[in-house]
Amino acid sequence: MNSRLRCQSFFRQIARIVLVALTISYLLSITPVVAQENTTAPIILDGRILFEVNKSGEYTAENRANEANAVLRQQVTKPKPAVEVKIERREGLPVIFINDNHLLSVTSADSLNVERKAEQWQRQLQRAIKKAQYQRSNKYIRNAIFLSLGSILLAIACIYGLNRVCRRWLKPFLPAEMTDLPRDSRRRLILQVGVKILTNVLKITPWLLCTIYITDLFPQTRELSHNITDTIIGSLTGELIPLGDKSYSIVGILIFLGLFTGLIFLARTAKELLRSRLLHLTGLNRGTQETVAQIANYALIFLGTIVLLQLAGLDLSSLTIFASVIGVGIGLGLQGIAKEFISGLVLIFERPIQVGDFVNIEGLMGTVERISVRSTEIRTLDAISVIVPNSRFLESEVINWTHQNPVSRLTLPVGVAYGINLHMVREALIQAAQEHPNVLPQPEPQVLFRGFGDNSLDFDLLVWIANPPQQFKIKSDLYFRIEEVLRDRSLEIPFPQRDLHIRSGSVPLEISPQLSESLTQLSASLTKWLELQSNNNSWHKNNSKIDSKESS
Template structure:
């Protein structure tokens, strides 16, 4: 992937992880502190989508009082001629607010806040109603509608200009600049990556233009009373949906340990575990790069210590998270027994690899950086996990191997305790060669190679007499086993040159065939003799018949020729 997009993607992932951690911790704190707000038994009185004030519950419910007041206000605005009078009737026990002589609502003691009397609250509400009614009547005049229409057209033009300008700015300036930066990378030649980058930029551009139009429509909807009312209804619908979702998320769903946990609690638990793993990985990376790198330990020891610290932190953090979440650990006894049964039945493979991984990490028969043979695979150990181990082969291919294979099968560790290893180079020479010269040539070829160790010294062993050659083994010691194939190839090149220079023949497989003259006694069965006799007799008769037929044909052809010659 392109480095620019990789850095951008990793940055977004880190931001999302941080936000997720903050959300999970905040939700856990709010849950643990049990912060709740007491329900308000009030309902708003609304005119043209604008909330004026809230009425409380008294003899009737707050919502019924608010709905009756809203209906009266709407009828008066649509049917009455201005000015609309707002009055307060003080003749009864409670002050009553009248609109053009029609009953709107009674102000009760539950409506008045602390420090205000019922009459003072009624005066305040009446003043708010006068201002709201005057504004509603003004917004229905032709002059206001004309001005609002002009403002709407202006904002639409402004939104269109901003959207088109953003598109022009993107395609004329930002996109070419970004494309030049991406093309400079060697990995951007892949068609799939280029198409993904184009789709991503188009999605961002579409979102930006959508935000511009959405903000414009929200502002325009607030200019007219009808659209403002519609906007309020949509907001109420969204709010009711959000409340319903909140209730469904916060209601108890999973009983555990004498308590009932909701979907939100489970999401918080998942978020806490994800945060725990993220923090554990970050601490592991910091421990390995900032602390262990300064100790002088080898790579394998650093990796082992960082893994042990990582798993220890996750184990302790899991217990702490469950305690903070409010779960009693003792209540997990049943869950642990069920998990044990599950491991015994369906999770044997995973448990087997997990235990094998722990054995590899603590016993350390193989370590990070070791060069190993596992079956037909040969490579360097790059990572040892609790379930699998990653090996990078000589072809630079990463292979994931289950941990159990390292404990159940033979494993050749070329660098166990010491990286010094011995390799064999078989060589054959022709019969009749000087054995001392052959030995000297092989030793010289080994000593001239820079990666062959001087101590232990190279050795030559005479293996024996082969079918067409005298067989030798050149034994050399090297300190980098992963280079053994290249070293053997270099030695073969050097050995061939030295043997040719010293006139020592390298044979090829050959065979000699000797044929002797004489009689070969052959025994033939009587049945075969009789069959051959019958076949020879039949062949003789057939030849005799063919001879007679040929003679007659010749006589018949010769007679006309005779007659023709006598005429002349």
């Protein structure tokens, strides 16, 4: 089953690459068509194209079409009952006239059989002029207004019906807030966003169709719509952006950006395919696979960008000025970015850290998930992704627990009470270490007697592990087991305590004669005050006794 899923994923990636390649090829094929100069120009009446004329001698197609279109608009808008279209021969060429006004001459540039082409254009002009005159009549305008109102009502009804359908059938896919969705349901989120976009498109479509229909009913609005469309198309396809010796249109720039986006997508897909299908079979470690895949990705993007610039007709020598500006920018304002870029290249090629390494940089401990040319992503033990600039790995001390060899040693301090058999303590600690499944049997666990502490005998339990990211959990499990083993063997773990010893006798202090005399005077004064207070109390007691006898 797993092999089948891997095959399906492999073929999907291949199909994705082929699809992107075909899209890029198609865009490259239509680029010259978009960029080429138009050699024909249309004859237009009320926004509808009748036919197209070619360049003739010194007259360009645009000049011929503009003159003919101006005559047509002038003749159609005149209040005349009928417009006559006729053909006359002038200098061996058929010339089309409208009410004795020269419209255009049919030349060999328009057709090999100029007579037949002139007759064909004459019939087209007659039908178009007749239709244009009818659409300017009061009867047609009245009917067009009713049709416009009907189309508006129909659009409102369609929107009402679509709202009912959306509420009944599509509402289960649309939650009240997108934030209520669980983060892991990516497919459901994509489906809901797609349904919401589809719903909005369905609601806008009736109004769009109604606007297009009403605009097409009236000749004035139809011509205005055609002029706006021509202006937009001319702005998009006109070569307005100079770059080097050539100028490029907005459509050409958009096509180039689309090709560049497809190139990045193609390079990313090729990188994933290379890493998961080819490098996986070589037996290289994860960090080496990531490094090779990143180099292939950047190389493909670099070469593809050069190819796209060449296909776009851009002279790469013209980029020297741009490169010099970039150099000045790097020297002045982009020092930090250049510093991180160079640091990223050093990390990728020198590989002091690799993807999958467990590192500790300035108190930040976690697993390296991704190394790019500007920054490195570290996933901490709290499952938080931290983006670290690459220069910090070269400028500060980095502890790499898994560099070349993931085996590392843990030290667990343990203290026991005085008077306990030290050999029993050693056996208990060794037993607790050997029973843990993540402690390596080789090298063997060791117990070191560190010394006599204030209130305990201090030991260090040394164990070796092969999974540094789990070191804190392993330490916790070992301490739990050590406490159980010591309790089972009646080995006491002491409480922290402090002993205070007070010695009796005189305090050997030396004081000055002045201080001694002052203290003697103070003592004498205090003695007199106490005697005075005692005499006063005796006098008050005697007076109270005499008063009580007299009253009795």
